[in-house]
Amino acid sequence: MEQERQHQGRENSGWCSQVKLWSGLVISIVLLSSCFIVSCVATYHFTYGKSSRRLSELHTSHSSLTCFSEGTGVTEKNWECCPSTWKSFGSSCYLISTERNFWAQSEQNCVAMGAHLVVINSEAEQNFIVQQLNESLSYFLGLSDLQGNGNWQWIDQTPYKDNVRLWHQHEPNFSAEECASIVFWSSRGWGWNDVFCDTNRNSICEMKKVYL
Known part of the structure; x- marks a missing residue:
């Protein structure tokens, strides 16, 4: 009986270790994905935001653009x-x-x-x-x-x-x-x-x- 409890303990410990490992990987992936999305959004707003502002400025002085x-x-x-x-x-x-x-x-x-x-x-x-x-x-x-x-x-x-x-x-x-x-x-x-x-x-x- 004692051996069985030790065996189950080792299994539970191994399972917990795997859960921690996978949890760490998932958290890392989520953080990296978040950083990537934030970077993309920032780049979009910096690049296209400047163009949009410039277009808006031009439209105040010019009725049409080519x-x-x-x-x-x-x-x-x-x-x-x-x-x-x-x-x-x-x-x-x-x-x-x-x-x-x-x-x-x-x-x-x-x-x-x-x-x-x-x-x-x-x-x-x-x-x-x-x-x-x-x-x-x-x-x-x-x-x-x-x-x-x-x-x-x-x-x-x-x-x-x-x-x-x-x-x-x-x-x-x-x-x-x-x-x-x-x-x-x-x-x-x-x-x-x-x-x-x-x-x-x-x-x-x-x-x-x-x-x-």
Whole structure:
């Protein structure tokens, strides 16, 4: 009888050990699954939440958006969106303003639409932009030297010295001309020129695309 009780005790002890082992495994799996779900939800809200907020912001300034698809497969397809009247190139949308204003007012008008005066980062970008421009007009860029000391700065804090510079020959050439424009000169084509900030000119607005 004593041996039987010892045998049953060993069985109960073994069973308890197995229960504890399986309970530990189940708890570990539940915790890992919970962490994975939380991570997925956080990633979703971070990625798609930002896009949703940006879309909402754009809809307050623009009545409609135009979206283009990228990729061929269902899992690869992305959508890039610009306001319907804006031009698409690279990761940005561009609007050629038909209004003539001072530089500061031109920037304010761009900001009101969720954009800023254009920042040109490559010759390819400029080549695209000038295709939309009128050769008889001058257009403000998001580039200025408001202290008149040769310290030119892009409106979005892009480092000027590390960026492309496409000035016309011998420009900039006058410290009192503290804003930059892009203009077509028949002998040289399109290039940048320093101009007075309080002159009325057309302008180019730029904003980042929204990706879905």
